[in-house]
Amino acid sequence: MVCGEPPAFAEECGALRPVVESLLRQDPTERPDFEELSGWLRSLVRSAPEPEAGADVVPLPAPDATRLPVVRRRGELVRRRRGRFGGGAAHGRHRQGKRQQPPKQRGGGNQRDRQDSLLPPDRSVRRPVETWEEERPARAPRAPKGPRVLREPPRRGEESSSPRSLGRLLLVLILLLMAAAVAYAVMFLPEQEAGDGGAPASPTGSAAPPAASGEPDPSASADGSADPGSQQPQTSRSAVALAPGYALRKDAEGFEVGVPKDWQRSPANADRQIRYGSDGFTLLVVPGRDTVKAGGADPLDYQRDKEPELQPFRDSTWSSSSGLRRVDVGRQAMAEGQFTWQESGGREVFVRNLAMIVDGRYHVIQVIGPESGRDKVTEIYEQAIASYRVT
Secondary structure, eight states: OOOSSOOOOOGGGGGGHHHHHHHTOSSGGGSOOHHHHHHHHHHHHHTOOOOOOOTTOOOOOOOOTTSOOOOOOTTOOOOOOHIIIIIOOOSSSSOOSOOOOOOOOOOOTTOOOSSSSSSOOOTTSOOOHHHHOOOOOOOOOOOOOOOOOOOOOOOGGGGGGSHHHHHHHHHHHHHHHHHHHHHHHHHHHHHHHHHTTTSOOOOSSSOOOOOOTTOOOHHHHTGGGGSTTTOOOOOOGGGOOOOTTEEEEEETTTEEEEEETTOEEEOOOTTOOEEEEETTEEEEEEEEEEEHHHHOSOHHHIIIIIOGGGHHHHHOSSEEEEEEEEEEETTEEEEEEEEEEEOTTSOEEEEEEEEEEETTEEEEEEEEEEGGGHHHHHHHHHHHHHHOEEO
16 A cells, blocks of 8 residues: 555664665655665675673583593483482493492581482582492303304205295196096096997087977987988877877878867868967968978078968068077977067967978978967977977
8 A cells, every 4th residue: 555655764673774764665666676675685684793692691611621521422312310420320221239328418508418419519529439429330241152053944854844845735736636637538538429429419509499398309309300211200109298288189191299189170271281270379280391402401591581381471561570590409400480470350470480301391380379378379389399290
């Protein structure tokens, strides 16, 4: 804030008066700059007189030339021992013996016992050394030190307890176990492979179509029929175990299949389609109408593009499919899938379809039912594919 009147004189500033008054000038341009001000202050410091010693200054005592200086380490806190000047204690940190106090001297007036004080004795009064410092008792001689025992390396017999030896032992055990496993595999696995040479191979595709529990897989029983003339399909009825309410029907077209007991059979039409059905559910069987040469060797392509029973699915404007897959069990190739479409009458149907190759021909098993009866369609489809045999 700039005042309208010039500032008062700095009369109480002493030698700094011109400095303070120049800094309080109203015009900032007239004030000294930093270099001028620092030079001014340095000249004042150089020309300042020495301070006078007041009453609070304590002069240092004159050093005693007769005594040696006490050598101390920097930062060490040392307090004066009482025994050095009057207590009679031995030198050192620990006491060597019980201190014997000499008889107190009684004095009058303002004298006090200097033997119990922390101050050194008065140098004006000379006293013998025995009065303020006792002789240090003789220390018992120490026993001579024996030769230093050198550390010997562990012997071979003692190395078994070291961690390195334990790790080496574990590594040897692991290698022995691995060698034993390899020897076992070399000795016994070839015999098992030779004994299993006549057994059918495991599936190369996805899992087989669902079947009823405890019943044989139709694809496994008809695997040998894929090679014409090599083996006939299995026709034994003893291997079929149907669920309650189902009966095994042997058809004149050369196959047998399990269907519900109350279902009726329709005669084969021009496309060789045999139908079993009741209450809106239908089982359609086509026993070997199309050949592999005409339909192709891939049952999945045949089911998707060439199978006549799925033509309504391909022609419908509202249709869907799921679960399309090919299953290979040994030499048996088959394909299955789930389809939905809308019939001409407006009914939505759910269809389970299976196409398999037997003796170079396609056999089709298809179950058709309403969209709301998916569980019933699946049950009929599982019983049909589990019991289907070519006779």
